[in-house]
Amino acid sequence: MKHRLTVAQAVVRFLASQWTERDGIEQRTVVGCLGIFGHGNVAGIGQALLQAHRTGAPDLPYRLARNEQAMVHTAAGFARMSNRLSTLACTASIGPGSTNMLTGAALATVNRLPVLLLPSDVFATRVADPVLQQLEDRRAGDVTVNDAFRPLSSFFDRVWRPEQLPAALLSAMRVLTDPAETGAVTLCLPQDVQAEAYEFPDELFAKRVWHVTRPAPDPLAVERAAAVIRGAHRPLIIAGGGAVYSEASAALDRFARATGIPVADTQAGKGALSWDHPSAVGGVGATGNPVANRLARHADVVIGVGTRYSDFTTASYTAFQHPDVRFVNLNVTAFDAGKLSALPLVGDARAGLNALLPALHGRRFTGDFAADVAKWQATVEKAYRRKEGDLPTQAEVIGVVNEACGARDVVVQAAGSLPGDLQRLWRARDPKQYHVEYGYSCMGFEIAGALGIKMADPSREVFALVGDGSYLMMSQEIVTAVAEGVKLIVVLVDNQGFASIGNLSEQVGSQRFGTAYRYRDPRSGDYDGDPLPVDLAANAESLGAAVIRCRSAADLAEGLKRAREADRLTVLHIATDPRAPAPGSESWWDVPVAEVSTLHSTGEARIEYLAGKNDQRHHLRPGGL
Structure with a gap:
């Protein structure tokens, strides 16, 4: 049996029938659509959303957004809160409406968060060429502004013909529901194709469940990792976002209590263990705290759980100073698991921790970090x-x-x-x-x-x-x-003004230039007049x-x-007072300072910058050796 639907109607009906399952729990994969309508999508996706809502067909609830970039952020927040098992679609009109979503696409892909973007595109038939808001590329007739989504997306496709839609939709869902590949998924929909009718097969709209598995790391890799950890004297765990998305808190709690290894966290991993857990030492890296950073500095084995090791986490490669430090990285993404020359454990964080703990054969480490944590919490209380x-x-x-x-x-x-x-x-x-x-x-x-x-x-x-x-x-x-x-x-x-960049500006010798919301002083020419x-x-x-x-x-x-x-x-x-300092991290972040300058402040900052550079190191020693 076939359904004669427009491409946009088929998109809505298909998305309304997609489900995600993990651990036996099913939920809608795409639970709704955020959008702002214009001449690229009002007659396509807009009409399809209205029709589904009014006729009782499989529905994709619509929410009117006010800014295209913002609606992608809304979808990203939804996806992260849903542990990447559900998300929202975002539709925008041709031209600026769609390209306004580029920043949101970058955010989603950088953070490994699934969002579905449906930017409108030019006429596939080119009967009206160029249309309003179309970019004309003199080198190629099939390039549009939406090609800017290509490097920002985990998956990109443009549906030039209705026949291409089923394959595009299935590929989009595959990436959205794969924790190792996920990010922004972009399906460009030419405005004429959105309204074009086609006989779509009934099977395309049947309920489809995408099973999100918990892949366990290779048993031999687990044994190698366990051997490295057993040989450690001062190991440290760094919990990243993967520990949260995989719902690994209970497994991490058991692992930390059984081994005695302290647990630091990244921005995305904060909360994986409660702040008052006996093994929790708080944030690590450039935005971390002194306790976690001292432990990182002396750690001989670092166990990354679901972290992608951003420059803040590694303090721009200055955080780990033990001469023989080795890394064991548990991550569902092989790309992240292999960072810092680590011994990679490619798998789900929860499954990996559960596999790794018995392989340690009861090995337990003793540390003396509790007193330092208590002292730091007293510092926090004073700041509060x-x-x-x-x-x-x-x-x-x-x-x-x-x-x-x-x-x-x-x-x-x-x-x-x-x-x-x-x-x-x-x-x-x-x-x-x-x-x-x-x-x-x-x-x-x-x-x-x-x-x-x-x-x-x-x-x-x-x-x-x-x-x-x-x-x-x-x-x-x-x-x-x-x-x-x-x-x-x-x-x-x-x-x-911009307090963060104001402080950073001072650190690099730029004297808070261009960071205050003030009148321009006609005498100095700077923004240092009245508020x-x-x-x-x-x-x-x-x-x-x-x-x-x-x-x-x-x-x-x-x-x-x-x-x-x-x-x-x-x-x-x-x-608030923008100059009032908060307790520091005892860490460093690499922001290059001008190598030559006639400003004394910049010269002084350059000297401090070079001192920080002295602690940077490449981690090239293989984690398993």
């Missing part, structure tokens, strides 16, 4: 309670939010100085409590990502912690959340949010109680 100065510090704000956040609630952040302070200071009690997008560190992710997280699990309170710089770049999804009745708690930290009269709280209110203005940490604590009790999106605005 600081009472000096006219304005609260960012650390105080984090402390107030952390205390207001229940064990199952979620904090969302992405960019600026907050991710570093959060990884050092936040006390995560649940694998899903801490959601900091630090693979792409995209300013503007916070509110849009929080929307996706809340959509994925409405039972949790979601706190979006956003700086004024990120807020000004992308606050539009407040409107979407208000329209959909999605309650978020947004803490808007206003420090009159701008920008009222971000009023802006949030104009977008439909309830707003609470806070002048102190105490105000913020009281405001958060009111926000929890509210039934609508609430923004709490608080000004």
Whole structure:
């Protein structure tokens, strides 16, 4: 039997019939569609979504977004909260509507998060050529702006003919549901093809279940890895995002308790163990804490569990200083498992830990890190309670939010100085409590990502912690959340500029140039005049949010109680001191400083930079030798 449908109608019906299964639990793979309609998709995907909704056909619930980049962030937040087992589709019109999704595609692929992008494209028939918003490439007639998605996508295809659709859809689902390959999946849909009818086979629309397996690492690789770990004196575990996505917290807990090995975490792995677990030592690397970084510095075997070893995690290859350090990397992706010349264990994090523990034959390590962890927590407590100065510090704000956040609630952040302070200071009690997008560190992710997280699990309170710089770049999804009745708690930290880059600018000798939101001083020509009269709280209110203005940490604590009790999106605005320091990491990050300069500040920074470079090393020793 065949169904005569347009390509867009077939896409909607197919997606509505796709399911993901892991551990016997089934869920919709693509649970809905975010979109902004234009002349590229309003008659195609737009019509198909309406028809499915109105006729009772297999449905793909539609949500109207306000910014194309933001709606991809919403899908990414949804996918991460769903442990990469469910996601959202995103549709946009031809030209700028579609290319606005490029940044979101990069974020999803960098973070290994499944999102489905349906950018509209030019006329396949070329009967009207060029159409509005079409890029004309003089070298090739089949190149469009959507080709920019190719390097940003884990899978890319363009459906020039209806006959190509089944293969494209099945390939898209294969990648979306494969933890080792997943990321942004892009299916470009020419606007005429979207509306073209075809006799599609009935089998294409049958319920299809994509089984997400838990591949165990090769037994011989497990034995080799166990031999390396048994021979260690000061091993360290680094838990990454894979430990969370694979729901490996219980396995990691058993492994750590049985072996006595301390467990550090990355931004994506924070919460894999509760902050007060006896083996937990907190964040490692450039945004980590001194305890974890001292352990990393002296570790002779590092066991990576689901981490891709970004430059922050490795402190730009300065974190691991033991002369004979070896790495054992457990990762579902072979590409990541092989990093740092490691002995690779290619497999699911939970399955791998369960296979590795008995292979250690009861080997247990003793360490003396508990006292250092307690001392560090005393430092965190002091930072949370600081009472000096006219304005609260960012650390105080984090402390107030952390205390207001229940064990199952979620904090969302992405960019600026907050991710570093959060990884050092936040006390995560649940694998899903801490959601900091630090693979792409995209300013503007916070509110849009929080929307996706809340959509994925409405039972949790979601706190979006956003700086004024990120807020000004992308606050539009407040409107979407208000329209959909999605309650978020947004803490808007206003420090009159880019605090993170201001601090970094000083470190590299650039004197905070171009990092403050101030009037330009006509005498100096710099942005060092009076603060701008920008009222971000009023802006949030104009977008439909309830707003609470806070002048102190105490105000913020009281405001958060009111926000929890509210039934609508609430923004709490608080000004902070951008120069107040938070406790440091005792670590380093490679940001090159100008080799020659007439500025004294840059020259001094160059000297410090070269000192940091001295500790960089290539890890070339094979992990199994």
